[in-house]
Amino acid sequence: MIIRLPERFIYSNKGHEDGAYVENGILYMSKYTNFEDLMYTITYVLKGYDRCCYCGEKLSMKNRTLDHMYPRRWGGVSIPENLLPSCKKCNQDKKDMTYRQFQEWRKLATQSEKEKYYQQTLVRNLGVARRGRFVIKRRWLSSYEFENVAKYISFNRLSDRKSKLVSSYYRNWGQYPHPVIVSSNGWVIKGLHVLHHARKAKKKYVMAIVLENVVVYDKDTS
Ligand SMILES: [Zn+2]
DSSP states (O other): OOOOOOSSOEEOOTTOSOOEEEETTEEEEETTSOHHHHHHHHHHHHHOSSBOTTTOOBOOTTTEEEEESSOGGGTOOOSGGGEEEEEHHHHHHHTTOOHHHHHHHHHOOSHHHHHHHHHHHHHHHHHHHHTTOOSSOGGGOEEEEOHHHHTTOOOTTOOHHHHHHHHHHHHHHSSOSSOEEEETTSOEEEOHHHHHHHHHTTOSEEEEEEETTEEEEOTTTO
């Protein structure tokens, strides 16, 4: 997928002279860049940070958050298409409802109606997860054959805790907790633990979001 990018943008990387920048519609990011922080910054540049996108409340440093329109719990990832400046209260109220579901929830008058509606969304979203799918836009996803990339990856230093989380998620849902995120030049931005598991489970493909206008560069080798 092509993510939205500002026309001109420079992101400096703490502790490294190389960072990220946009040129001719392509985002170049060094391999040291913290992807989530970068996406948060880009989202604020694109969408502003003055008002909560749900209730219109003025945002300050204290109550400013970025909401995942498709929640992390259902595979929602941190890309500008999935992030919205929101106040803390709305973000908390939203829990793990999607953007649309939360809009409906907000229209309800009483607390008991809201609670009932929330439970319904939970059942629905769990149903999707149980069928081994993510509650995100299908057109963001592609099936990714990872073996060509995986052979260049060293899996030795992965954290055991995250590996266990991925395994237990897979056992319960027959799916991974989130899609893998890959740059256009095949750099795995997010999802090493997922790939590691998929490889052990002898799967050839994983569901991925391939960022076609993002390039990860490695200054050390170029
Ligand atoms: Zn709000």
